[in-house]
Amino acid sequence: METAFLLATFLYPEKIGTTPLAMLWVLPLVASIAIVYKATKVDTIELRPFAKETFVLFGSIVVFLGVAAIVLCLIAWFVNDRLPAMLG
Numbered sequence: 001m002e003t004a005f006l007l008a009t010f011l012y013p014e015k016i017g018t019t020p021l022a023m024l025w026v027l028p029l030v031a032s033i034a035i036v037y038k039a040t041k042v043d044t045i046e047l048r049p050f051a052k053e054t055f056v057l058f059g060s061i062v063v064f065l066g067v068a069a070i071v072l073c074l075i076a077w078f079v080n081d082r083l084p085a086m087l088g
Contacts, residue, residue: 026065034058 016022034057038050 030061
């Protein structure tokens with residue numbers, strides 16, 4: 001019964017909105033990506049260096065996503081607001 005319930009949860013994915021608060025769901029995804037990526041790249045896992053490298057990778061991915069979001073918002077603003085005013 002539990003297996004059937006678990007499999008049924010994959011038929012209806014979790015609905016996550018597009019509000020700024022809902023975008024925080026990207027943080028666990030980025031954390032898991034950073035942990036798995038670093039775990040596959042190091043020869044031996046020692047707690048302090050592994051945690052430091054994982055945190056740096058996590059931070060760099062989050063910063064890149066933030067910069068990409070700002071750039072895409074600026075492009076959308078320019079295309080939707082400024083460009084029609086310049087052409088018309």
